[in-house]
Each structure stands twice: as C-alpha cells, then as structure tokens.
Amino acid sequence: MSALPDINDDLYIPQMGRIVETYPMTQREKYFRLELDRPLGHRPGQFVMVSIPGVGEAAISISCGPRDDSVLEMVVRHAGNVTGAMHRLEAGNYLGIRGPFGSGFHLEEFEGRDVLFVAGGLGLVPLRSLITPIMRHHERYGRIRLISGARTPAETLFRDELKAWNALPNVEVIELVDRTDQLPWDGEVGLVTAPIARLDLDPARTLVALCGPPVMYKFVLMELGMHHRIPREQIFVDLERRMKCGVGKCGHCQINSLYCCKDGPVFRYSTVAALPEALA
Amino acid sequence: MTAFHDAAPAVFDWLRGLARDAEVWFPQPAGSANFNFERVDAHSQLSFEGYRPSIVPPVKRLLPAREVMFEFHKDADGRYAFQQKPDAGLRVLAGVRPCDLKGIAEMDVAFADGHADPLYLRRRANAAIVAYACPHPCDERCFCGSTGAIDFRGGADVFLTPDGLTPDGDALLIEAMTPRGEQMLANAGLKVCDDAKTIRERALARRPQPFGRQLKATPEALPAILAAAYDSPVWDKYAERCYSCTTCNLVCPTCYCFEVQDEFDLDGQSGCRTRTWDACMSPAFAEVTGGHNFRAETAARHRHRVKRKFEYLTDKYGMGSFCTGCGRCGRQCTVDIDIFDMVNDIVEQAGGNAR
Ligand SMILES: Cc1cc2nc3c(=O)[nH]c(=O)nc-3n(C[C@H](O)[C@H](O)[C@H](O)COP(=O)(O)OP(=O)(O)OC[C@H]3O[C@@H](n4cnc5c(N)ncnc54)[C@H](O)[C@@H]3O)c2cc1C
Numbered sequence: 001m002s003a004l005p006d007i008n009d010d011l012y013i014p015q016m017g018r019i020v021e022t023y024p025m026t027q028r029e030k031y032f033r034l035e036l037d038r039p040l041g042h043r044p045g046q047f048v049m050v051s052i053p054g055v056g057e058a059a060i061s062i063s064c065g066p067r068d069d070s071v072l073e074m075v076v077r078h079a080g081n082v083t084g085a086m087h088r089l090e091a092g093n094y095l096g097i098r099g100p101f102g103s104g105f106h107l108e109e110f111e112g113r114d115v116l117f118v119a120g121g122l123g124l125v126p127l128r129s130l131i132t133p134i135m136r137h138h139e140r141y142g143r144i145r146l147i148s149g150a151r152t153p154a155e156t157l158f159r160d161e162l163k164a165w166n167a168l169p170n171v172e173v174i175e176l177v178d179r180t181d182q183l184p185w186d187g188e189v190g191l192v193t194a195p196i197a198r199l200d201l202d203p204a205r206t207l208v209a210l211c212g213p214p215v216m217y218k219f220v221l222m223e224l225g226m227h228h229r230i231p232r233e234q235i236f237v238d239l240e241r242r243m244k245c246g247v248g249k250c251g252h253c254q255i256n257s258l259y260c261c262k263d264g265p266v267f268r269y270s271t272v273a274a275l276p277e278a279l280a
Numbered sequence: 281m282t283a284f285h286d287a288a289p290a291v292f293d294w295l296r297g298l299a300r301d302a303e304v305w306f307p308q309p310a311g312s313a314n315f316n317f318e319r320v321d322a323h324s325q326l327s328f329e330g331y332r333p334s335i336v337p338p339v340k341r342l343l344p345a346r347e348v349m350f351e352f353h354k355d356a357d358g359r360y361a362f363q364q365k366p367d368a369g370l371r372v373l374a375g376v377r378p379c380d381l382k383g384i385a386e387m388d389v390a391f392a393d394g395h396a397d398p399l400y401l402r403r404r405a406n407a408a409i410v411a412y413a414c415p416h417p418c419d420e421r422c423f424c425g426s427t428g429a430i431d432f433r434g435g436a437d438v439f440l441t442p443d444g445l446t447p448d449g450d451a452l453l454i455e456a457m458t459p460r461g462e463q464m465l466a467n468a469g470l471k472v473c474d475d476a477k478t479i480r481e482r483a484l485a486r487r488p489q490p491f492g493r494q495l496k497a498t499p500e501a502l503p504a505i506l507a508a509a510y511d512s513p514v515w516d517k518y519a520e521r522c523y524s525c526t527t528c529n530l531v532c533p534t535c536y537c538f539e540v541q542d543e544f545d546l547d548g549q550s551g552c553r554t555r556t557w558d559a560c561m562s563p564a565f566a567e568v569t570g571g572h573n574f575r576a577e578t579a580a581r582h583r584h585r586v587k588r589k590f591e592y593l594t595d596k597y598g599m600g601s602f603c604t605g606c607g608r609c610g611r612q613c614t615v616d617i618d619i620f621d622m623v624n625d626i627v628e629q630a631g632g633n634a635r
C-alpha cells in the first residue's frame with residue numbers, strides 16, 4: 001500500500017478516570033463525576049467510550065460543558081452489562097475513557113441567536129453540555145427556551161439546575177411529565193411536543209437542539225414544521241445508535257451513508273432529513 | 281522496475297524459497313473444488329490449477345476473525361494497565377486475484393480514513409502481496425469484469441500474469457511493482473525479461489470478452505439507480521428466502537464490521553479486549569438499548585448491504601463499487617441469493633440497461 005497515514009497506536013486504549021463522586025439520580029440513572037489524567041478538551045454534544053475492562057465498553061454522552069480542568073460528568077442509565085457494572089461502582093473506583101468522539105455542537109454558532117432546546121428523558125444529559133455554557137453566558141444569546149420532559153416526576157433529572165436556569169433573564173424552562181403517578185408535581189403534564197405550538201419563535205433567529213428517544217424526533221419535528229418555519233439547517237438532532245468503536249470502523253452506527261459516531265451524533269436536520277433510516 | 285518471464289514451476293520455487301524467512305500464504309485446495317489461503321512451507325505443493333476464489337478472501341488474513349485489541353491488568357489500586365502486542369511479522373499473500381487486490385485496497389482506504397485503525401494498518405504495512413492476473417473467469421459466479429476489478433493493479437508488490445490459457449503448463453510474467461517487490465525478487469534466479477509490456481498485453485488480449493457475467497449498469501451509474509430504489513419490492517423478494525445467516529458478509533472481501541468483546545482471565549485481574557467479525561445481515565446489528573432496531577426487517581438489511589457496496593462507499597471513497605465482483609456471497613449462500621441478481625433486478629426495475 002502507499003504511505004501509511006499517521007497512526008495513533010492508542011486509538012482503542014482507554015485512559016483511566018477516577019470516580020470522585022457518584023450518586024443515584026433516579027431509580028435507573030446514576031450520576032458520575034470523574035477526574036481524568038488530562039483535560040478532555042471536548043465540544044458540547046460529543047461523547048466518550050466508557051470501559052470496564054473485562055465487562056466491555058459503552059458510548060456515554062459528556063454531560064458537562066467544555067472545561068479547562070480534567071473533570072468529566074456523565075449520567076448513566078442501567079441498561080445492560082457495562083452500564084449495570086457502572087452502577088455497582090463507587091467513588092475511588094476507576095473507569096476507562098476513550099474520546100472525546102463525534103461531531104458535537106459549535107458554541108460560536110449559537111452566540112447572538114435565540115435558542116430552543118427540546119429534551120426527552122435522558123436526552124437532557126447530552127444537551128446539558130450545551131445548555132450549561134449557554135446559560136453561564138446567557139447575556140450573549142437572545143431568548144433561550146428549554147422544554148424538558150420525563151415520564152413521571154420520579155424520573156426527572158437535574159431539577160435544581162432547571163429551576164436555576166428558569167430564573168435567569170430571557171430564559172424560560174418548561175418542564176413536563178407524561179403522567180404524575182400521584183406524586184407532587186409543579187410542572188406541566190403532557191408530552192414535550194405539547195408546548196411547541198404556543199411558543200413565539202422568530203424563525204430567522206432561532207436555533208433548535210433536540211435530543212431524546214428515537215420516537216421523539218418525528219413528532220417534535222412535525223410540530224415545529226407545522227407551527228414555526230425554522231429552516232432545517234437551524235435544527236440540530238442528537239441521535240443514538242449502537243456503537244462498538246466510536247471511531248467510524250465497526251459499522252454498527254451507520255445511518256444510510258453516514259456514521260453516527262463520526263459524522264454525528266449531532267446532525268443538522270438538513271443533513272439527515274433525506275436519510276430514511278435517520279429518524280425512523 | 282524489473283520483470284521476469286519464466287516457467288510456473290520456477291515461480292513456485294521462488295515462493296517456496298520466500299517461505300523459509302516469512303509467512304507465505306497461498307490458495308490451497310480445501311475440498312469440493314474450494315480453496316483457502318493457507319500457510320505454506322518450503323515443501324508445499326503449489327499450483328494455480330482449478331484455482332477458484334478462496335472461500336475466505338485473503339484480506340481477512342489482515343483482519344482475522346478474532347483478534348486481541350489489547351491486554352489489560354488491574355493493579356492493587358484498581359487502575360488498569362493496557363498493553364498491545366503488535367502483530368509484527370512479515371507476511372506474504374501470494375496468488376491474490378485482481379478482485380481480492382481491489383478488496384485489499386478498499387480496506388486500506390476504509391481503515392485509514394479518519395481515525396486510522398492501528399491494528400489493521402500495522403499488519404497491512406507488513407504484508408507483501410503477490411497478485412495473480414486471472415486468464416479467464418473463475419466460474420459462473422464471478423463478475424469482476426463488470427465491476428472493473430479485473431484490471432485492478434494497485435497495492436501489489438509483485439504481479440504474476442500467466443502467459444496463456446493453461447496456467448501451469450505455461451510461462452508466467454513476473455513483474456516487480458514496488459521496491460519491496462524488487463527486493464523479494466532480487467535473488468530469485470528467474471529469467472529477466474525486457475519486453476514485459478508486450479507479453480502482458482498479449483496475455484490480457486487473450487482473455488475472453490466479455491469477461492464473465494455482466495451487470496446491467498456500470499459502477500458509475502449504480503449509485504443513482506440504487507438511491508432511487510429505496511422502496512423497491514426487490515429487497516423483499518430476496519429477503520423472503522434469506523436466513524440472515526450472515527455468510528454473505530463473512531466471506532466478502534470488503535466487509536469489515538466488527539463486534540467488541542472483553543475476556544477475563546481466571547485470576548480476575550487481567551484479560552483482553554477482542555474484536556471479532558460482525559455482520560450487517562445479523563438481525564440485532566442495528567438494535568439499540570431499549571430494543572429499537574433501525575433495520576429490523578431482513579429486506580432493510582439486504583438493502584443496506586447492497587447500497588453499502590454499490591452506493592454509500594462508492595460515493596464516499598470514489599474508488600468505484602465496493603463490491604469487487606468476486607462472486608463469493610452468491611457462491612456461498614445456501615439459498616442462492618446473489619448480489620449480482622439483486623443489482624440486476626434493481627436496474628431492470630429502474631428501466632433496464634445502463635451500460
Ligand atoms: C452517542 C451516544 C451517547 C449515549 N449517551 C448515553 C448517556 O449519556 N447515558 C446513558 O445511560 N446511555 C447513553 N447511551 C446509550 C448507551 O451507550 C447504551 O445504553 C449502552 O451501550 C448499553 O451498554 P451495556 O453494556 O450496558 O448494555 P448491553 O449489555 O449492551 O445491553 C443493552 C441493551 O442493548 C441491546 N443489546 C445489546 N446487545 C445486544 C445483542 N447482542 N443483541 C440484541 N440486543 C442487544 C438490548 O436491548 C439490551 O437490553 C448513549 C449512546 C450513544 C450512541
């Protein structure tokens with residue numbers, strides 16, 4: 001073959017991260033704060049591959065905004081082998097980390113714009129990496145709206161932060177649950193699609209970021225299309241696929257011609273609108 | 281670059297000589313007219329007689345069915361140390377057909393793209409390739425003459441061209457293609473030849489025309505035809521009888537998807553992470569946590585496989601189709617699902633011939 005490209009021999013080798021704080025957020029989700037050997041240097045919307053050697057590796061979103069220290073925040077749902085084993089770990093234990101991987105969001109593009117976030121369930125976790133830096137400097141942005149939905153009050157995440165953000169000028173946070181399950185609830189009841197129609201959005205100024213379970217996208221996009229003429233280039237979707245390598249090699253995450261791990265997981269809607277497998 | 285012209289037995293002597301210092305792999309009979317690339321030694325019987333494409337393509341010597349990505353060991357603190365053992369030996373793949381040569385070149389590009397894959401590329405860098413120009417279509421399944429792979433010459437260190445129709449009885453043209461090829465041939469004692477071009481062109485001109493089965497559209501025309509055939513009934517027609525056994529993926533020279541698995545040693549402190557071949561025809565391939573499957577239907581998986589070969593990767597890398605036309609998937613499928621037929625059905629349905 002012709003000249004070898006630059007090869008990173010450590011592509012598949014994790015670095016060690018020490019768990020400095022972890023606690024359950026809900027029955028299924030656990031928060032993790034890790035201290036790495038070096039800063040991650042990530043963009044919002046990127047992800048890492050988390051390893052427990054002997055058990056395996058899973059793609060997990062970076063939940064904190066870009067930062068200079070070596071901290072990594074994640075929220076993990078108990079879903080199988082790796083995530084289950086993560087739920088058994090405590091502070092002082094180590095995890096393997098590869099990344100950051102994927103496209104992510106570019107913060108500069110959001111400056112001076114109105115922003116609408118729509119988060120369904122665990123979708124708030126990756127979006128938080130974009131929400132946090134935007135809320136910190138909310139004065140640099142226009143109107144900021146955040147719709148966050150959970151199935152029941154017991155499954156809500158980061159409520160303190162949602163309330164603190166809601167108190168900021170020019171920020172409106174709408175919290176919803178599908179059903180209250182007879183638990184106390186001071187937000188709205190309904191699906192994340194419900195408030196979209198009533199929002200007063202300026203299509204020219206607004207950027208939208210969506211993340212949630214596969215079924216959510218179609219309905220949110222339909223609602224947005226019906227009530228607000230926001231160009232597809234201004235809408236970002238954060239998609240989930242099965243990922244085994246995170247670096248565009250194993251083929252598992254392919255969405256038609258695109259690799260979710262490399263070309264995504266954050267895509268402009270204009271990029272994926274024509275791909276039948278993207279939002280199916 | 282130097283060229284030689286000599287009898288086939290002299291070439292086989294040269295290959296057996298190489299086997300003294302390096303791992304040499306050569307297509308060997310594997311029962312019922314099948315072949316497989318096997319490691320040969322200084323005494324192995326070598327021949328191109330009846331050589332049909334090996335069941336497993338030679339590129340999979342560079343991407344083994346199972347390989348260790350790294351080993352790990354847990355220390356007293358609970359931190360892990362990781363260690364990679366590079367596969368460093370020189371390996372000669374000899375008797376590689378043009379279709380398989382193109383398969384290797386396509387794997388090279390896919391593994392080098394973006395995050396370069398160290399495991400494949402390190403092994404590839406240590407692999408020398410002795411290619412073998414096919415004098416005639418290997419059987420009724422191959423269609424390399426229609427994908428263009430038949431004339432592919434990139435990536436070979438040495439090229440063997442049989443100078444006639446009966447390979448063993450005849451002479452072979454032996455061309456060094458790279459400095460490494462030169463070096464491999466340096467002390468071979470083969471007869472030097474100075475009119476390689478004439479001999480090669482004469483040999484190639486003797487090939488039957490058309491060469492093997494012909495697709496009804498060119499590799500250049502297929503991406504657009506397939507892009508328009510997303511909802512074609514052709515996918516269902518083939519899916520109906522498919523077992524999703526994944527054989528078609530496993531034998532394909534341009535399928536490289538993998539699964540990752542960890543193994544623990546009995547001491548509970550160390551182990552390794554391995555990768556093994558995986559297959560987009562496997563029902564759970566695109567299933568995510570929560571059970572949503574992005575290609576739950578067999579037809580959707582067939583469509584993905586075919587579009588990957590003839591549309592997605594063709595568009596992405598500009599190397600022509602990622603199906604070389606080796607015919608393996610059709611040859612090995614127990615229910616006779618041949619990608620050649622699928623593609624031709626799609627072309628026909630789109631209005632016929634686009635050659
Ligand atoms: C970009 C990205 C970001 C993500 N971010 C987060 C995050 O921030 N937090 C989070 O909790 N999760 C996140 N996920 C999801 C997470 O990666 C998966 O839940 C995780 O990989 C599950 O791994 P596991 O080993 O725990 O489960 P596994 O043991 O792999 O099983 C999980 C489920 O996957 C399916 N499955 C697995 N293997 C097979 C198989 N062989 N055959 C059939 N079905 C199978 C099953 O439905 C099973 O219930 C993200 C995923 C992606 C792609």
Ligand code: SF4
Pocket residue numbers: 521522523524525526527528529561609612613614615616617
């Ligand atoms: S080899 Fe044949 S039966 Fe098996 S998955 Fe491929 S097409 Fe289906």
Ligand code: SF4
Pocket residue numbers: 528531532533534589602603604605606607608609610619
């Ligand atoms: S798709 Fe079939 S014919 Fe084409 S390269 Fe793969 S195995 Fe060969």
Ligand code: FES
Pocket residue numbers: 242243244245246247248249250251252253254259260261262
């Ligand atoms: S996760 Fe392996 S290719 Fe994307």
